[in-house]
Amino acid sequence: MLASQHRSVLDVLKGLLAESSAGNGRLVLVSGGLASGKTELLHEFSRVAATSGALLLSATGSLGENTLQAGMIDQLFHGAGLPPEVSDQVSRLIRRHTVTTGATRHAEAEVVREIGDVLLELSRERPVVVGVDAVHLVDGLSLRLLLYLCRRISSARILLIMNEWDLPQSTIPSFSAEVTRGFHHRIWLTPLSVGDIAEVLPSTMDPAAAVALQRLSGGNPMLVNALIEDHRADPGDPIAAGAAYAQAVMACLHRWEPELLWVARALAVLGEPGSAGLTGGLAKINPKAAERAVEVLTEAGLLAGGWFRHPVAAAAVLDGIGAEERSCLHVRAAVLLYQRGMSTTKIAGHFVAADRAPEDWATGVLRDAAEQALAGNEVAVAVQCLELALRSVRDEGERLAITKVLVRALWRVNPSAAALHLPLLREALEKGCLFGQDAAAVVRHSLWNGDVQTASRAMEALTATPDLLNVQTAAELHLTYQWFYGTSRGPHGRFDTASAWGAEARRMTSIWTHGDGEVALVSAENILQSCRLGETTLEVVAIAVLTLMYGGRTERATHWCDELIDEAVRSGALTWQAVLGAVRAEIAFRQGEVVVAATKARAALELMQAQSWGILIGYPRSTLLLAHTAMGQYEEGAELLQQRVPDEMFATLIGLRYLHARGHYYLATDRVLAAISDFQTCGRLMQDWELDRPMLVPWRSNLAEANLRLSRWGVARDLVTEQMERLKPIDLRTRGVSLLILAAASGLAQRVELLREAAECLRTAGDRLLLSRALADLGAALQQLGEADEAKPLICRAMREAEICHSGVMPLRLSKSWTTGPVLPDAGEPAEDPNPLGLSDSECRVAELAALGHTNREISRTLHITVSTVEQHLTRVYRKLGVKSRADLPPVLTPPDRRGSVRPPEAEARAKSGMRGIAQ
Helix, strand or coil, X not given: CCCHHHHHHHHHHHHHHHHHHCCCCEEEEEEECCCCCHHHHHHHHHHHHHHHCCEEEEEECCCCCCCCCCHHHHHHHCCCCCCHHHHHHHHHHHHHHHCCCCCCHHHHHHHHHHHHHHHHHHHHHCCEEEEEECHHHCCHHHHHHHHHHHCCCCCCCEEEEEEEEXXXXXXXXXXXXXXXXXXXXXXXXXXCCHHHHHHHCCCCCCCCHHHHHHHHHCCCHHHHXXXXXXXXXXXXXXXXXXXXXXXXXXXXXXXXCHHHHHHHHHHHHHCCCCCHHHHHHHHCCCHHHHHHHHHHHHHCCCEECCEEXXXXXXXXXXXXXXXXXXXXXXXXXHXXXXXXXXXXXXXXXXXXXXXXXXXXXXXXXXXXXXXXXXXCCCHHHHXXXXXXXXXXXXXXXXXXXXXXXXXXXXXXXXXXXHHCCHHHHHHHHHCCCCCHHHHHHHHHHHHHCCCHHHHHHHHHHHHHCHHHCXXXXXXXXXXXXXXXXXXXXXXXXXXXXXXXXXXHHHHHHHHHHCCCHHHHHHHHHHHHHHCCECCECHHHHHHHHHHHHHCCCHHHHHHHHHHHHHHHHHHCCHHHHHHHHHHHHHHHHHCCCHHHHHHHHHHHHHHCCHHHHHHHHHHHHHHHHHHHHHCCCXXXXXXXXXXXXXXXXXXXXXXXXXXXXXXXXXXXXXXHHHHHHHHHHHHHHHHHCCCCCCCCCCHHHHHHHHHHHCCCHHHHHHHHHHHHHHCCCCCHHHHHHHHHHHHHCCCHHHHHHHHHHHHHHHHHHCXXXXXXXXXXXXXXXXXXXXXXXXXXXXXXXXXXXXXXXXXXXXXXXXXXXXXXXXXXXXXXXXXXXXXXXXXXXHHHHHHHHHHCCCCHHHHHHHHCCCHHHHHHHHHHHHHHHCCCCHHHCCHHHCCHHHCCCCCCHHHHHHHHCCCCCCCC
């Protein structure tokens, strides 16, 4: 593919061929930068010459053969289709020269003359074209033959074309001077312009892409062609630089002087433009030679401003270096930078790239670079530096110092990896050699992994020497214990309320102990205002956010959680992202946004491996299980429960959350006795731990709801009544839930007022999903009282609330409210089970829609569940009701205001055609 510049040069060569064919021999020197298209031009002209009937003799100089005498001559006379006797004659002459030891200059001249005469004789028979590419790499004897011809072709039918590099300093100045002394034609090939490139672009490329291609190639035809080839491989990217471009870069470098490749490798290893002294030092050449090499590579289109024009070029050069050699180059780069007083960050980067730090001073450089990286929230960089330093260190004191920082850094990205280094820290703590946050870290990491014994021993060591902790670290440690075990367990001792930190921490935790909401909320805000990633422990931040959530400030909790997550993302602190993501998922669930909660809980779990979560794995899984249950996604819930959780988790608050979520799943899937067992276990543990606070886990209302399923109305009322007596004024959400359950266990007259109050509590608390449930139950109760006009707007609002919270499901009790059967008496025990059909919430929802004639696919879209889940629900409904198909479903399943209504015509038609229970 020739640009217009090359086509015009080709026309000139055709004219010179005509002149030489007429007996006027011509000499042409084609000069240009590296990969400027000289070779392609010569190949194109060779095809033209062969077509004209001329004898074509060609050869190419190379680094590998420039010490092989007569190497070019051998190329010219072999493979050109010459008569065998001519080739044999030249071979004998070459051998006569090469086997003669100590050949005199006269003898060499004689050989050159005889071979030259062979060429002149051939030109008498027909025109001869001699094309020599890369003449600057041709051996000495062959160069003398070319000079011999230059002096004798003026009257011969010979066209001699020689390609040479246009270098700042010619490699063969004497040859160039001799050649250019006589008459000759000089052709200069310059880099392709934007216009030249636009002419050769394929039709699939926008002509405007020529500008970008010229910038990436510097006008180097080889690179331009490679970029066009990459475009053909990936037409979606008009200026893609891919495999072809990388191969072209390497092909260019390996064709040229070795110094150019060395400099290119030096630059690629340095990763940025370097001074001539630094680049030359790494390439092991003098600065002048390095400067010249950079100039040549720039003219060739590989570099611009001392650096590669495209990252693919730098990557290709690096990939072309063997692993051991690359490691050595990085170590050498680190040494050179250290000698020049460069930043420790750059020096350490080369040691990390080399994966070894053999210099005695390297450990100090790596530690300093790690501290700078942590200060800039570049956690991954810090970990790399510290892990390498730890492998390289010999002094035990320095090993401990490195380990402390490494554990702190690893904790932010991979807690399970941090745990591998804890034994050294535990030993140092027991010896009294660990202080402050480093000492507290041993306790925190042990708690995270459920190792209570280690945590207790560490706390004993800290308690024995109070000076090991400052007041802030001590307060943070107490709060960390409370994150896992609550306010009644954990280390003995109290917050140092004489300090600001201790006082704020005590006031914040008072929300659970005394229900002092306003004081706790103010302290939570103060702590969050003062905390930033890396300065405060994660557990403290999480407790502060949850304090706002439990105190009814869900908007503030959401604000702080999102802000902290954003900071963690910017810092690459995966542990903070994961745990705060789990907190954010719980906030979303308590707002009724179950789809959002599921999404965020799942995202949090995906940020870290299960082993990195430690016993906290139960936290996001609990929220995810609650969300699956609320959405009727029981298969997903079952899969989640099959995943193992640490046994140690069940001795913590995380375990209580997990039991609470699992109990709700069991209740929704009709495993009532299993649900009761989990709820009772929650209650027993909370009482044993002196932590019986409904705000954390409302186990009594959970247990009451399960007892309602067994028609144990009195037990349910007693449980809820007892829970309400223990509620704090600020806990409106739990109060709303309690009133919901109490209403279900009460007579109709009391139920309406209880549900009105429940709806108001849940509206204020901000839980739209539970609010939709309360409104639906209230509407159903009013219907039973004959207040249809008041009931219908409430039920419609319940549906809107469920839609607003993006739950994708109907309110949890909406269906059962419509299938209550006989009206409950005003007082005393209900006459019979309010759900005589014995269906679960989700089964009722599916059965109702099926009874109205909806297809499985329509039900799936309406309830936002899979078709498979619809089919499984219907199978259980048919079994429980003793029917065979949806056509046999009893009318009691349809809402009171739709009973007796006519099915939609399309549904009626499907029913008549027998297409029942089939996903459509």
